[in-house]
Amino acid sequence: MKLQQLSLFLENRPGRLGAPLEAIAAEGINLMTLSLADTAQFGILRLIVREWERAKQVLEHAGWVVNLTEVVAVDVPDRPGGLAEVLRVLESAGLNIEYMYAFSLRRGDKAILIFRFEDPDPAIDVLKTAGLHVVDAEELFSHFP
Amino acid sequence: MQTELWNDAAGGFHPVSAPDFLPEARLQEVQLRRLRAVVGRAYAHVPLFRQRMDDLGLTPDAIGSLADIAKLPFTVKTDLRDTYPFGLFASPMGDVVRLHASSGTTGKPIVVAYTREDVDVWAEVMARTFAACGLHRGDILQNAFGYGLFTGGLGAHYGAEALGATVIPVSGGNTERQIMVLKDFGVSALCCTPSYFVHLIERAREVGVDLRELPLRVGVFGAEPWSDAMRAHIEAEAGVKAYDIYGLSEIIGPGVASECAAQEGLHVFEDHFYPEIIDPETCRPLPDGTEGELVLTTLSKKAMPMIRYRTRDITRIISEPCACGRSLRRIRRIGRRSDDMIIIRGVNVFPSQIEAALLEVEGTLPHYQIILTRERGLDQIAVEVEVTAEVFSDKIRALEAVRARLAQAIEHICGIRVDLRLVEPRTIARSEGKARRVIDQRNI
Ligand SMILES: [Zn+2]
Numbered sequence: 001m002k003l004q005q006l007s008l009f010l011e012n013r014p015g016r017l018g019a020p021l022e023a024i025a026a027e028g029i030n031l032m033t034l035s036l037a038d039t040a041q042f043g044i045l046r047l048i049v050r051e052w053e054r055a056k057q058v059l060e061h062a063g064w065v066v067n068l069t070e071v072v073a074v075d076v077p078d079r080p081g082g083l084a085e086v087l088r089v090l091e092s093a094g095l096n097i098e099y100m101y102a103f104s105l106r107r108g109d110k111a112i113l114i115f116r117f118e119d120p121d122p123a124i125d126v127l128k129t130a131g132l133h134v135v136d137a138e139e140l141f142s143h144f145p
Numbered sequence: 146m147q148t149e150l151w152n153d154a155a156g157g158f159h160p161v162s163a164p165d166f167l168p169e170a171r172l173q174e175v176q177l178r179r180l181r182a183v184v185g186r187a188y189a190h191v192p193l194f195r196q197r198m199d200d201l202g203l204t205p206d207a208i209g210s211l212a213d214i215a216k217l218p219f220t221v222k223t224d225l226r227d228t229y230p231f232g233l234f235a236s237p238m239g240d241v242v243r244l245h246a247s248s249g250t251t252g253k254p255i256v257v258a259y260t261r262e263d264v265d266v267w268a269e270v271m272a273r274t275f276a277a278c279g280l281h282r283g284d285i286l287q288n289a290f291g292y293g294l295f296t297g298g299l300g301a302h303y304g305a306e307a308l309g310a311t312v313i314p315v316s317g318g319n320t321e322r323q324i325m326v327l328k329d330f331g332v333s334a335l336c337c338t339p340s341y342f343v344h345l346i347e348r349a350r351e352v353g354v355d356l357r358e359l360p361l362r363v364g365v366f367g368a369e370p371w372s373d374a375m376r377a378h379i380e381a382e383a384g385v386k387a388y389d390i391y392g393l394s395e396i397i398g399p400g401v402a403s404e405c406a407a408q409e410g411l412h413v414f415e416d417h418f419y420p421e422i423i424d425p426e427t428c429r430p431l432p433d434g435t436e437g438e439l440v441l442t443t444l445s446k447k448a449m450p451m452i453r454y455r456t457r458d459i460t461r462i463i464s465e466p467c468a469c470g471r472s473l474r475r476i477r478r479i480g481r482r483s484d485d486m487i488i489i490r491g492v493n494v495f496p497s498q499i500e501a502a503l504l505e506v507e508g509t510l511p512h513y514q515i516i517l518t519r520e521r522g523l524d525q526i527a528v529e530v531e532v533t534a535e536v537f538s539d540k541i542r543a544l545e546a547v548r549a550r551l552a553q554a555i556e557h558i559c560g561i562r563v564d565l566r567l568v569e570p571r572t573i574a575r576s577e578g579k580a581r582r583v584i585d586q587r588n589i
Contacts, residue, residue: 005539007537007538007539009532009537009544009567009569009570010569011567011568011569011572016569037541038541039541039545041548041566041567042544042567044539044540044541044544046539061351063569063570063571064569064570065532065533065534065537065570067534067537067538067539069539098540099540099541116539116540
């Protein structure tokens with residue numbers, strides 16, 4: 001039920017974001033989504049890629065330090081307050097969210113939330129018990145050419 | 146001589162190291178005889194030295210005991226620049242068989258000369274160096290010191306041959322080829338600068354070569370200061386015993402001092418190079434055991450004798466007996482040079498202190514660089530540290546915490562707040578020789 005997320009370190013200066021993306025594009029690896037978290041001095045680029053093993057290898061070979069983390073994808077209920085509902089479930093279970101980001105799938109109007117928990121397994125149980133739809137890699141990438 | 150003493154702690158039989166075990170009185174006898182001869186030679190053939198002696202009202206006869214060396218004038222690096230290229234030679238060119246030169250970071254290099262005898266003494270002290278590091282006939286040495294004007298390559302080469310080891314003269318650089326040779330030639334020992342070896346370990350790992358699985362047993366490192374923590378890193382990552390050796394071109398090149406199996410200080414080959422420690426401010430001699438600037442006198446050099454040469458290296462003399470049995474006094478490993486010191490906003494900072502702080506936090510030494518700038522008349526110090534897999538995290542908070550810990554450790558050790566910047570891996574230039582740790586953009 002977990003997804004592999006690649007993270008890499010970037011200095012916060014112009015043009016740094018392009019290089020890793022070009023490196024994986026040059027290998028014909030498709031990117032599902034990315035998120036950039038930054039401070040004044042540096043940034044962390046997080047990538048969800050189907051062929052994460054190959055992408056990791058390509059990036060490391062090109063000299064980046066790549067971190068592999070398990071994250072959880074949740075399909076946001078398609079109704080008013082759907083996002084708030086997911087967060088409420090996690091909060092009431094006392095689960096700490098390290099960070100999260102959202103993206104929508106290209107086909108259809110599905111919104112997906114990516115969560116980074118310190119410990120993903122209990123979080124997945126909580127989400128499922130609350131009737132929420134945790135999306136696994138196979139399903140997620142089936143929406144993606 | 147007592148031959149059993151020739152067996153050093155590494156277990157090898159090394160007749161070449163016999164002079165390392167001379168009884169103290171015998172050693173001092175040799176030193177005094179040679180000191181008198183070299184002072185006489187310099188006085189007779191080097192006008193600058195003669196002038197200085199005359200100014201002090203001294204003649205070579207002033208040397209009646211070893212302690213009298215303190216009467217003699219010092220020689221400093223600028224003397225070599227001022228007399229560039231051949232002004233300090235004490236031999237006619239017809240007797241000089243080799244010239245080397247150091248790459249000056251600014252302006253002219255310094256030039257050093259060797260007679261046939263000097264080259265032989267150099268081979269002898271380097272053979273004794275390798276013997277002290279546990280090498281012997283049958284060892285295969287990959288010599289990755291640069292061959293050329295730099296003294297490292299040829300100095301190590303002749304010494305290893307004199308010992309009877311097999312030398313592979315790879316010279317510096319071309320890391321891929323170094324790794325291939327290491328793997329394919331059954332190399333048992335390697336010599337280079339410690340920073341280059343760290344780079345080599347890193348590169349080997351990237352191409353899937355684990356140095357610990359190779360026959361490589363000994364690493365002999367010199368030409369730049371390195372820390373004990375860096376040694377621990379090298380020994381763990383490469384599966385070698387890592388020895389520190391010391392030397393400088395002005396004196397002979399590598400071969401002035403070497404660690405032994407005990408790895409507790411470097412034995413000075415003091416039958417050829419007489420060590421003193423002085424207070425760098427007052428220039429007064431300090432007793433053994435007290436830290437100060439190392440001053441060396443070449444006792445047997447013919448082509449270019451150096452009398453009381455100020456090395457700028459900070460250390461102390463260890464006169465207690467060593468576990469290996471060598472009677473030669475030791476110097477503590479050199480962690481800093483008096484001219485490495487950075488003075489920033491009135492605080493003295495040594496790159497080695499910054500290195501110690503980084504090691505303390507990360508456990509291993511990351512690539513780093515110190516950048517000095519001046520903004521509106523105020524000196525600024527920035528330390529750029531490459532992010533390593535060990536500290537990298539996908540969480541901003543965790544990385545900010547690493548940055549804060551690094552800055553705090555530096556402030557704690559050096560007493561100065563620095564602008565600590567995490568930078569991308571491989572963005573700090575790698576040296577194939579000596580590491581360039583400080584970039585001074587202050588234009589003082
Ligand atoms: Zn010893």
